[in-house]
Amino acid sequence: MSSIKPVPDGYHSVTPHLAIRGAAAAIEFYAKAFGAEELFRMPGPGGIVMHAEVRLGDSIVMLGEESPEMGATAPPTIGGSAVGLLLYVGDVDAACNRATSAGCTLEMPPTDMFWGDRYCKLRDPFGHKWSIATHKEDVSPEEMARRLAAM
Numbered sequence: 505m506s507s508i509k510p511v512p513d514g515y516h517s518v519t520p521h522l523a524i525r526g527a528a529a530a531i532e533f534y535a536k537a538f539g540a541e542e543l544f545r546m547p548g549p550g551g552i553v554m555h556a557e558v559r560l561g562d563s564i565v566m567l568g569e570e571s572p573e574m575g576a577t578a579p580p581t582i583g584g585s586a587v588g589l590l591l592y593v594g595d596v597d598a599a600c601n602r603a604t605s606a607g608c609t610l611e612m613p614p615t616d617m618f619w620g621d622r623y624c625k626l627r628d629p630f631g632h633k634w635s636i637a638t639h640k641e642d643v644s645p646e647e648m649a650r651r652l653a654a655m
Contacts, residue, residue, distance in 0.1 A: 515564055519564055520589055524568070525578045527569040528553050534565075534628075538599070538602075554569065585632050588632075588635055591634060607628075619648050620643040622637065622638045
């Protein structure tokens, strides 16, 4: 029986992987905007970032330079982002301010939501959509439905 873990230490069952135009700049930006810590960088031809990994909180996000010929297209190539990332933090208001000060575009300010999170929505300069949230209250499915209907 193998002693190798099917999910490596530090990873979770799902790990996002972002295709980015300007991956090296994105790594620096994510450190400034979200407090990301660079874990690994693999250079590719011409000095591009072929693959990199950053840690955000307890999670890892993989990223690399856009490569349409390999099926890795960045948001500007496809006309927007088809997915978003949700980052849970201790203070959504402070994290949102940090991200917008770094250059994210605010799409929805921090707001108390019916499902129990204080939540905001942003877009980074590379076209990726981010949400930041702080969980404030455990809400039952019945209460969520009641609150949603009242909106």
